[in-house]
Amino acid sequence: MKIFSAEQLHQADKVTTKKHEITSLDLMERAGSQIFNWLHQRLQGAPVPIHIFCGIGNNGGDGLVVGRLLIENGYSVTIYVANFTDKRSKCFLVNYDKVKSISKKWPVLMTSEEDFPQINKKDIVIDALFGIGLNRSPEGWVKKLIQHINTSESFTLSIDMPSGMYADTATEDFDAVVEANHVLTFQAPKFSFFLPETGKYAPYFEALDIGLDPEFLHTTEPLAQLILKPQAQQFYRQRKKYDHKGTFGHALIIAGSYGKMGAAILSSKAAFRIGAGLVTCFVPECGYQIVQTAIPEAMTLTDKEDDLITNIEFDIEVAAIGVGMGIGTKKETVAALQKLFSEAKAPMVIDADALNCISENESLLKVLPKQSVLTPHPGELKRLIGDWKNDFDKIEKTKKFSEKYEVVVLIKGANTMTIFGDMVYINSTGNPGMATAGSGDVLSGVITGLLSQGYDPLLASVFGVYLHGSAGNIVSQQISFEAVMASDIADTLGDAYIELFAKDPVPGGEQQQ
Ligand SMILES: NC(=O)C1=CN([C@@H]2O[C@H](COP(=O)(O)OP(=O)(O)OC[C@H]3O[C@@H](n4cnc5c(N)ncnc54)[C@H](O)[C@@H]3O)[C@@H](O)[C@H]2O)[C@@H](O)CC1
Numbered sequence: 001m002k003i004f005s006a007e008q009l010h011q012a013d014k015v016t017t018k019k020h021e022i023t024s025l026d027l028m029e030r031a032g033s034q035i036f037n038w039l040h041q042r043l044q045g046a047p048v049p050i051h052i053f054c055g056i057g058n059n060g061g062d063g064l065v066v067g068r069l070l071i072e073n074g075y076s077v078t079i080y081v082a083n084f085t086d087k088r089s090k091c092f093l094v095n096y097d098k099v100k101s102i103s104k105k106w107p108v109l110m111t112s113e114e115d116f117p118q119i120n121k122k123d124i125v126i127d128a129l130f131g132i133g134l135n136r137s138p139e140g141w142v143k144k145l146i147q148h149i150n151t152s153e154s155f156t157l158s159i160d161m162p163s164g165m166y167a168d169t170a171t172e173d174f175d176a177v178v179e180a181n182h183v184l185t186f187q188a189p190k191f192s193f194f195l196p197e198t199g200k201y202a203p204y205f206e207a208l209d210i211g212l213d214p215e216f217l218h219t220t221e222p223l224a225q226l227i228l229k230p231q232a233q234q235f236y237r238q239r240k241k242y243d244h245k246g247t248f249g250h251a252l253i254i255a256g257s258y259g260k261m262g263a264a265i266l267s268s269k270a271a272f273r274i275g276a277g278l279v280t281c282f283v284p285e286c287g288y289q290i291v292q293t294a295i296p297e298a299m300t301l302t303d304k305e306d307d308l309i310t311n312i313e314f315d316i317e318v319a320a321i322g323v324g325m326g327i328g329t330k331k332e333t334v335a336a337l338q339k340l341f342s343e344a345k346a347p348m349v350i351d352a353d354a355l356n357c358i359s360e361n362e363s364l365l366k367v368l369p370k371q372s373v374l375t376p377h378p379g380e381l382k383r384l385i386g387d388w389k390n391d392f393d394k395i396e397k398t399k400k401f402s403e404k405y406e407v408v409v410l411i412k413g414a415n416t417m418t419i420f421g422d423m424v425y426i427n428s429t430g431n432p433g434m435a436t437a438g439s440g441d442v443l444s445g446v447i448t449g450l451l452s453q454g455y456d457p458l459l460a461s462v463f464g465v466y467l468h469g470s471a472g473n474i475v476s477q478q479i480s481f482e483a484v485m486a487s488d489i490a491d492t493l494g495d496a497y498i499e500l501f502a503k504d505p506v507p508g509g510e511q512q513q
């Protein structure tokens with residue numbers, strides 16, 4: 001699913017009204033009706049007090065449409081207009097008059113703090129103050145109004161955006177953002193819904209199709225792609241009857257050091273579970289028995305050193321390499337990586353300590369194999385690309401790094417992003433149960449296993465992140481977020497494949513974060 005900028009959505013609005021010969025007013029009516037239907041279906045006429053706070057732009061206009069439809073259907077509604085300027089939009093004004101015509105009373109005009117109503121905890125708030133037209137942070141009494149809504153603790157439904165937050169640039173004042181409980185957003189979710197700094201203001205959201213011009217949407221290059229089940233299904237490659245283990249490649253996992261052999265095991269197990277034909281695990285000598293015992297299916301090669309990796313020698317032909325999990329950052333290991341990066345031919349996943357070695361040794365950057373997949377968590381990313389001012393800056397810096405070294409870079413966490421040059425793919429699966437030791441090692445094994453089966457580096461990353469998160473979702477539903485251990489995620493990868501083609505109980509349910 002495409003994620004568009006505010007500018008592109010404004011453009012889509014214009015193209016749609018022109019091409020489809022409908023007015024902006026029709027579009028607003030369509031948008032407002034969808035919000036009303038959503039509420040009506042859930043409230044079923046309940047007499048709960050509903051407070052609708054409208055701005056003076058088209059987001060406020062949407063709020064007025066919803067208010068009118070709720071009043072017409074007998075709900076107990078009060079509409080307030082935050083009258084911070086006289087520059088009201090045309091569609092706002094028309095709908096303002098329509099409210100008067102059906103309810104015989106004008107919405108309540110607010111011009112200062114004194115006009116704020118009391119909002120009880122059990123009331124419902126509809127936030128239609130600002131949408132994608134926000135052009136500066138709310139200030140003065142409007143900011144206070146937002147804080148008044150937030151302190152009410154009532155259920156808050158934001159229309160299109162939590163007011164005070166931008167769709168695709170950094171939010172400046174987090175104290176001036178509506179803390180929505182739910183957001184009904186038009187056409188497509190906004191980029192800021194997926195980022196750690198701003199995503200928490202839109203914890204649950206649904207995209208409502210308001211029929212913007214399909215051709216425009218189809219031909220417009222988006223800011224990012226959201227990877228949902230339909231996209232992930234297309235990535236899957238079916239096995240054929242006469243395929244054999246050679247078809248699915250030989251994955252080499254180079255991992256582990258004294259006390260950290262589990263990283264090698266988790267990663268190798270995941271490479272198998274995702275479908276690699278053969279897996280060899282290269283570990284320090286002390287890991288030999290551990291690996292052989294823990295994963296009898298894997299072959300084991302060892303370094304000549306007992307407790308760390310110093311020289312990566314192998315005479316097998318490998319289809320993919322995953323390196324770095326639990327290897328430490330000693331200078332002997334850095335030297336081993338220098339040789340591996342310079343000589344290895346197979347596509348590579350570079351994770352964990354290998355990334356830390358790169359951050360500490362510029363010489364490794366010079367030999368970083370092109371088309372590699374780098375899988376840092378935020379701490380490792382910071383060491384790699386330097387600090388960032390905000391989430392958007394982080395993405396821009398990661399894009400530059402990816403472009404400069406021609407590598408795929410992940411930004412791991414909730415909604416892991418896969419970045420390749422200018423392209424951004426946002427993952428929709430995963431949950432906080434996955435914030436547990438070793439889950440990143442499982443992911444590196446997953447991507448290595450997909451590379452070994454012939455998926456290209458970008459596809460292996462985007463698909464691997466999706467399946468890894470899906471396995472995390474399935475297993476956490478079975479045993480709780482708290483109980484999930486990384487090995488559970490590895491063991492559930494098979495269910496993630498099966499789930500890929502299972503019928504969804506809630507159509508599009510994944511979109512709700
Ligand atoms: N593009 C689309 O597809 C559609 C958009 N619609 C609605 O229209 C919205 C966008 O409407 P607008 O472009 O009118 O913008 P908004 O309604 O988001 O509000 C912006 C208005 O407030 C002013 N403003 C911005 N920041 C301010 C601040 N900090 N303090 C005080 N005033 C500020 C702006 O000058 C402008 O007048 C969408 O979010 C959506 O709710 C819908 O009506 C249907 C179709």
Ligand SMILES: Nc1ncnc2c1ncn2[C@@H]1O[C@H](COP(=O)(O)OP(=O)(O)O)[C@@H](O)[C@H]1O
Pocket residue numbers: 352376377412413414415416429430431432433434435436437438439440441442443
């Ligand atoms: N809150 C979360 N929601 C979704 N996924 C998460 C969350 N927290 C962590 N994860 C996932 O778990 C993995 C953690 O990786 P990492 O920090 O490298 O773990 P480790 O170093 O312990 O192996 C990543 O794939 C990340 O996306």
Ligand SMILES: [K+]
Pocket residue numbers: 059127128129130131158159160161162163
């Ligand atoms: K809003």
